Amino acid sequence: MKHTLFAVLACTPIAIAADEWRLPDEKPAFKSAPGAVLAQANCMMCHSHEYITTQPRFTREQWKASVTKMQQKYAAPIAPETVDALLDYLVRSYGKAAK
Numbered sequence: 008m009k010h011t012l013f014a015v016l017a018c019t020p021i022a023i024a025a026d027e028w029r030l031p032d033e034k035p036a037f038k039s040a041p042g043a044v045l046a047q048a049n050c051m052m053c054h055s056h057e058y059i060t061t062q063p064r065f066t067r068e069q070w071k072a073s074v075t076k077m078q079q080k081y082a083a084p085i086a087p088e089t090v091d092a093l094l095d096y097l098v099r100s101y102g103k104a105a106k
Contacts (some may be wrong), residue, residue, distance in 0.1 A: 036051065036056035037100065044098075049093060066098070066104070067094055068097075070098055
């Protein structure tokens with residue numbers, strides 16, 4: 008009986024629904040503001056934008072420590088002359104004012 012049921016099921020045509028899917032809407036990588044292109048160029052070579060945007064709201068000093076760590080420990084090629092502008096953007100868009 009088992010084998011007969013299997014044979015019947017194996018020979019029964021199965022309707023397969025067509026895949027209907029679409030890619031999710033694309034979200035901008037970073038908040039649109041002066042410095043966003045700089046952040047995208049420097050941060051996204053190693054990180055997704057979610058890595059940056061889901062961090063706690065750091066102070067400028069905390070963002071600076073993070074950027075310095077990326078430069079020194081992980082050899083991120085962030086040009087020293089762009090650090091202040093990058094920090095301005097990170098603090099303005101994803102930071103908090105220092106106490």
